[in-house]
């Protein structure tokens with residue numbers, strides 16, 4: 001067997017670290033994790049993990065020091081336009097937005113012309129402003145950006161927004177959403193063909209985990225008279241499984257459904273007489 005290993009960068013600590021390790025674990029990849037180690041290997045998958053600062057990862061990918069990484073799309077947009085985004089991983093969802101003091105009357109982006117904007121995302125802001133034909137002075141800071149208007153450092157800010165509570169606490173309001181982001185699997189343009197084979201195996205596993213996370217297995221009892229209507233609401237992987245119940249005139253229907261779709265159709269299912277609806281998690285889903 002080849003000794004080749006795929007090298008993946010995972011955030012050392014911060015918002016992405018825990019969910020990144022969790023998705024690898026759910027994909028059946030065990031990583032022995034000495035807390036202080038910056039490098040670790042998997043026992044059961046040809047993977048080497050490097051724990052790095054999120055902001056440094058685009059450069060490591062570009063140089064081919066790591067083959068793949070779990071990173072926020074926002075960082076790739078800011079610093080890694082040349083890097084391939086593969087799977088969206090469904091966690092660390094946020095947006096990168098412009099915000100101004102609540103007291104400021106804001107009509108549109110023209111209100112920021114000639115103003116000072118504090119941000120850790122200068123390339124993203126510049127590209128956005130350029131597209132809108134606006135010029136502003138950027139004040140680049142690495143953290144606590146939201147405090148800038150309160151201390152007279154800037155008129156507006158551009159930073160990550162999720163719940164909006166940091167903006168609220170700093171008396172700011174979100175006025176423009178520049179981009180939406182979530183964690184993604186990013187791929188180095190320099191990855192070798194041997195490692196690409198390992199990457200394909202990793203992507204297959206991640207997709208199975210992601211499919212399972214967004215789907216549910218449902219079982220319900222349905223009156224035979226309304227079976228056709230109920231089945232139309234429940235497409236399933238190929239089609240639902242229908243089994244007769246011991247009680248005449250009733251069937252048991254089993255299927256897989258996207259969780260959001262389940263909540264959309266639940267009232268209709270009940271209206272067609274579906275009973276005893278059970279919803280179960282799916283561990284892995286190979287399509």
Ligand SMILES: Nc1ncnc2c1ncn2[C@@H]1O[C@H](COP(=O)(O)OP(=O)(O)OP(=O)(O)O)[C@@H](O)[C@H]1O
Pocket residue numbers: 011012013014015016052053054055056071072073074075092093094160161162163181182183
């Ligand atoms: N409040 C939030 N809600 C959801 N996702 C977020 C939030 N803040 C940041 N993120 C996402 O998580 C990523 C990592 O954020 P975090 O604050 O942990 O690291 P950082 O300080 O930007 O980077 P570094 O690892 O270089 O110190 C961001 O790039 C973004 O994609």
Ligand SMILES: O=P(O)(O)OC[C@H]1O[C@H](OP(=O)(O)OP(=O)(O)O)[C@H](O)[C@@H]1O
Pocket residue numbers: 015143144146159160161162163164165166167
């Ligand atoms: O809309 P909210 O839910 O309030 O989240 C947004 C905040 O979260 C991030 O900061 P973080 O907590 O990661 O601190 P950091 O500046 O130390 O990275 C981001 O920089 C915002 O300040």
Ligand SMILES: [Mg+2]
Pocket residue numbers: none
């Ligand atoms: Mg942060």
